[in-house]
Amino acid sequence: MSEAARSVMGGEGAILLARDFSPYPAGRYRKDGPYSGEAFRDDLLWPRLADGHRVLLNIDGVAGLPSSFWEEVFGGLVRRHNLTPDAVRKRISVLTTDKALEPFARLAFKFAEEAQQK
């Protein structure tokens, strides 16, 4: 990987989920544990989005991403923070170099779309 690509994947301006939050994200709400989707969304992701930043979210290195956690992150941006699915897609890039994690990059925006429809 080039230096530039490495910088985008985990450098300044990017959130490296495994490093900055937990390699073992789990649960939807705070009551379900310290590494829940709600905690990640409101403590790490939303403050950057609220400041007007575009977020590069690198999911490399996580052991897995339970859909309850992942849905609360992306669906929750629509439900709790009134972002449109289009805005979620424009302002967040989900990155991974691990082909086994690619389903989560697709599911992120699907969850935002579905939250809008409900």
Place this chain on the structure above:
Amino acid sequence: MIDLPSAHGWLTLLGQLGVPALVAAGVTFLLNRRLERLRGRRELNTRVFDSARDNIRDLARLTSAYWSHDRSPADPEDETKILMIESDVRVDVAAVLEFALPEAKDEIESAIDDLIEAGTGGDYQSIDRKADIGRVRRIAGAAARLRGALLKARRNLIEKRVT
């Protein structure tokens, strides 16, 4: 008495028969090597497809059992098993997508996305999780669709090109 060829005769004979024999041996060697590689690749592909289908079945079994009852003390252990086998399925499917024909990709991706969402979505890992029979049905449907898509991809691969 048989007349043996002279030294010059032997050389002529070697030139006429030896060179074609050497070429034939060389071609046979290269063909065998190529066939061996193709056979090896086909066996590897078959193993990857079989592993994926087995792991999908196990994931469907574990997640269906998990969603068939309310929260229980066994949940943390079951959740760990589910995430481990889900990881295996994702690795297997990524490997299949590496060599599957492009037209198989969308169906496989859609089915694995549905299986992941059905298996670990909703109140998965929640401390007050309730049984969700609707989710059990979705798991069964998504798993069947993914296994079917893999089977179809495998068949198309064999029929459309030598692996």
